[in-house]
Amino acid sequence: TQLLEQSPQFLSIQEGENLTVYCNSSSVFSSLQWYRQEPGEGPVLLVTVVTGGEVKKLKRLTFQFGDARKDSSLHITAAQTGDTGLYLCAGIPTYNTDKLIFGTGTRLQVFP
């Protein structure tokens, strides 16, 4: 079974601060996605990274896929209250690209 551990589990910061969320596994993934989930809603896809070492930027969010395709990070610059939510990484396993294996989640709270 492939597991994805996220850290930290909880993060509470003030507006304007920077933060990084990590997603780690001992297994190799075909690709990796990051989702954000707000209360009462389903997860929404932010990005897909496919190539080892790939870096993608989405405004103030920077996503990186590890060289060995086992881990990923999400960095937020100058956090805003609108960034508050549950961040989930999800790996697409090499043995079955139909599936998503979701990480344990990082709950981010940004205070004004």
Add this chain to the structure above:
Amino acid sequence: DARVTQTPRDKVTEMGQEVTMRCQPILGHNTVFWYRQTMMQGLELLAYFRNRAPLDDSGMPKDRFSAEMPDATLATLKIQPSEPRDSAVYFCASGSLAGSSYNEQFFGPGTRLTVL
């Protein structure tokens, strides 16, 4: 704008009762997934269908859960009999790129189930 819809949004029931959750996938998506989310276990895949055919239900307790797609616009997840440990948020998701490295899934708003 296209989105996955789920009904009901909230369901409170008593142990032993039958529960049916419904999902309308995005038109044109050929793969439908059912997930369960709890604080302890996170988001877990229960089952999924492609072109209405069940492909994998290994994440589902077989004795009480069943999932079907009567037609391309409706997926159902049934629990009979329900138990308190089934309390969770159940999500349906659909996609058209499953099976590729760009397996993007669009999630519905979920059904929050409470079994007393």
